[in-house]
Amino acid sequence: MAYWLFKTEPSECSIDDFANAPDTPIVWEGVRNYQARNMLRDGVKSGDKVFIYHSSCKLIGVAGITRVVRSAYPDPSQFNSASIYFDSKSSTDNPRWIAVDLIFERKLPAIISLDKLKSSAKLSGLPVVQKGSRLSVMPVNEAQWQTIMQLV
């Protein structure tokens, strides 16, 4: 089992969307960055645990934990011309983008703020604390996961 951190704007999808329907998987769609796509495709497996990180909002930071219940499959939104994630250059024969399904595990009692994450030297290798990093799907190693859990 591996650990990950996924970024999301809570106005699009927040930890509360998971918490409000704890038995319903949510399709993690709309990843349109190749580096992040490759990790969804090659790395993210069923059973893995995922920190949900809220970005571009008032309370930036790690908000909760979800679990992967379905690993890589073609992101359906890329074929939906009504979706903002539609990609005319993608085809069902050769899909370009990947989705996974996540299910609620737990909400943290308080958001672990970006400031708090930055204040831990042990997390300096985590892309999310690095200036200018735009990676929206990133691996979290065991030590980093434990470090973050101790910040709860």
Added chain:
DNA sequence: GCCAACGTTGGC
């Protein structure tokens, strides 16, 4: 809303 940092596109 600003803007720095970054990723992608496309002309050459």
Added chain:
DNA sequence: GCCAACGTTGGC
């Protein structure tokens, strides 16, 4: 395959 121009991300 270079790189300028452009569009996007995301903290502030």
